Amino acid sequence: MRKTWIAAVACALSFGLAACGGSAPSGAAGNAPAGGVSPEGTIKIGSLHPLSGAAAADGQQMDNGAKLAVEAINNAGGIAALGGAKLELLSADTQGKPEVGQSEAQRLVQEGAVGLVGTYQSAVTANVSSVAERNKVPLVIDVSSADSILAQGYKYTFRVQPSSTVLGTRAAQYLSEVSTAANTPAKTVAVLHEQGPFGTAIRDSFTAEAQKLGMTVGPAIAYDAASVPDLTTQMTQVKAAGVDVLVVAGYYRDGVLAAQAVQTVQPGVDAVYGVANGAFDLAQFPAEVGQAGEGFFDANYHADMTKPAMQDLANLYEERYGDTIRTGAVLSYDSVNVIAQALQKAASADPTAVRDAIAGGSVDTLLASSGPIAFDEKGENKNAIPILMQVQGGTIRQVHPDSFAEAAPVYPGQPAPVSR
Known part of the structure; x- marks a missing residue:
């Protein structure tokens, strides 16, 4: 079989x-x-x-x-x-x-x-x-x-x-669209990113488009994904900044650390919003972090x-x-x-x-995309796009754009901070 x-x-x-x-x-x-x-x-x-x-x-x-x-x-x-x-x-x-x-x-x-x-x-x-x-x-x-x-x-x-330009640009657009539709437009954003070429490029492309859309971006906080033991110190900086949204660009292990730090520090954001995040759209993520990752978004390529x-x-x-x-x-x-x-x-x-x-080829793809795999003169896949996903009830759901949506986005995606 x-x-x-x-x-x-x-x-x-x-x-x-x-x-x-x-x-x-x-x-x-x-x-x-x-x-x-x-x-x-x-x-x-x-x-x-x-x-x-x-x-x-x-x-x-x-x-x-x-x-x-x-x-x-x-x-x-x-x-x-x-x-x-x-x-x-x-x-x-x-x-x-x-x-x-x-x-x-x-x-x-x-x-x-x-x-x-x-x-x-x-x-x-x-x-x-x-x-x-x-x-x-x-x-x-x-x-x-x-x-x-x-x-x-x-x-x-x-x-x-x-590419990082496509990922960061579309991610900023999706954030604007989803938050505005919920009558809670994102105005201020902090970026937490791994310090290598990947995280830096995502930071830059997201920032450029978000600023065009009227958002204020900062602080931008970098970390070493291979060695960082936890992200509570960085999350404390985010909380002190008082921003609406926290963008996170990194890999799986540090994505889990980010969720744990959000649960511990409670930065008070409307949304934790991954951009090409290596954790937030994987079925293993909510299974590992439980309620700590509930409501997290990720704008990313996806099957x-x-x-x-x-x-x-x-x-x-x-x-x-x-x-x-x-x-x-x-x-x-x-x-x-x-x-x-x-x-x-x-x-x-x-x-x-x-x-x-x-x-010169064209190849069918198993990914969510705007067409088959086909390359431009730079070697970029012309039809590659991210979609927006969210952890809802412990399950990863496709939520935006409408053509790929399995469920409506829940925004704000984070519960109100717990008083201490």
């Missing part, structure tokens, strides 16, 4: 694979391996994620998502245009460290990877993208939002998720659970790994499919040919 579903998904994603009845394009190698295919008939793709360290839970999810995509494609017959060549995933642990990610990317290229996916942390992806560019091997970014990565004019790096194929992937993931799938894993799944379709379209595993096919 599982293999039947995997083959069906691969066919639905229109890769033209052998098991879907696809035929090789004119000039393709129908019976013999082509350039980039090993003598064993396999094509190597590298998966670079933090499999250890503070972000290991997310990194392992993403590597698992890449594995499921490879499995689906192989069980559907491989890459038809290359004689049914199968994909082989090479997994590497970046440890969440830029220098390790860089050396591991170089190792995977030397081992024959014709494409890379990764890496979760923007600082790591910045180094890996330079390796991809230098070696002329395409990198498909699953998760890493910092604008600076693609500001280098790279030709071999593509991003599936929304579209209204799609039957996404529902099936979520069920398979839970069956296979005993865990609820996170959107990062779905992005990794989609990223492998971007490379797979490019291999089919190019009828070659030459990395430059694959790069060109990625640049």
